[in-house]
Amino acid sequence: MPINRMKPNDWISPKAFGAIALAATLGLFTTGAAEAQVGDTVLFATGSASLGIDSSVNSGNIIVNDAGGTLDLDEKASTPSGYAMKADSIDIEKDATINSAAFCNTLSDVNSGTSCSALSLPAIAVLPQFVSQAPAAGSSNFTVGEGKSKTISPGDYDVVKVRKDGTLKMNPGVYQGNRIWNCLDVRV
Numbered sequence: 001m002p003i004n005r006m007k008p009n010d011w012i013s014p015k016a017f018g019a020i021a022l023a024a025t026l027g028l029f030t031t032g033a034a035e036a037q038v039g040d041t042v043l044f045a046t047g048s049a050s051l052g053i054d055s056s057v058n059s060g061n062i063i064v065n066d067a068g069g070t071l072d073l074d075e076k077a078s079t080p081s082g083y084a085m086k087a088d089s090i091d092i093e094k095d096a097t098i099n100s101a102a103f104c105n106t107l108s109d110v111n112s113g114t115s116c117s118a119l120s121l122p123a124i125a126v127l128p129q130f131v132s133q134a135p136a137a138g139s140s141n142f143t144v145g146e147g148k149s150k151t152i153s154p155g156d157y158d159v160v161k162v163r164k165d166g167t168l169k170m171n172p173g174v175y176q177g178n179r180i181w182n183c184l185d186v187r188v
Contacts, residue, residue: 038124040083045069049087051077059083062100067121073098086123090116135176144168 042060043049049064050072051057059080064071064087071087073096079085081099089106092098092114103123104116135156142157144150144166152160154173160180162168 038127048072050074051079053077057083061085062087063123064088065122065124065127069121071104086119088119088121090114135178139177 038044040060041063042057043062045064046066046069047064048070049062051062051074053074054076055074056078057080059082061083062071062079062085067088069087070089070091071085072091073079073093075093076095076097077093078097079100084101084103085098086103088104090102090104090108092107092109092111094110096111098109098111098114102114102116103119105119105121107114107116135158139156139158141159141161142150142152143161144163146163147165148163149167149169151169151171152175153171154175157175157177158179160168160177162180
């Protein structure tokens with residue numbers, strides 16, 4: 001099932017938009033030239049990615065690596081200053097707050113406040129080796145309650161849920177999961 005737009009309560013399937021790596025903090029990838037290019041990236045996708053309504057990224061780059069890839073920023077989504085968002089195509093909806101530098105080849109911005117610098121693709125030509133595997137059978141779920149903040153540790157998860165006004169904090173490391181589920185006003 002391709003994801004064109006995420007809405008509250010939608011499931012995000014990593015398999016639906018290619019390989020995703022979430023780097024919880026600066027320094028997850030620390031050795032070699034390829035790893036240095038990944039650097040501060042917190043959301044990485046090969047095909048497409050979307051920040052849902054009222055979602056925010058508080059630090060780090062957002063990269064959709066492949067030609068034809070799209071990054072959608074829904075209403076009231078926000079990106080951090082001092083970082084970059086890179087995708088072949090970026091679609092910015094009403095009232096989204098874009099503080100990141102934008103690199104793209106096609107831009108749709110209903111707010112008319114963002115400009116894109118040209119982008120050669122793939123955005124990162126040589127990637128660090130990612131170990132891609134399904135989470136271990138019997139993996140547990142992880143839930144952040146409504147209005148709560150909770151820290152997750154690296155490991156295997158079946159479903160990670162972040163309820164309305166919830167904040168998910170991620171310790172450095174490798175995460176394997178089947179789904180991430182979000183509600184309104186979620187922060188990761």
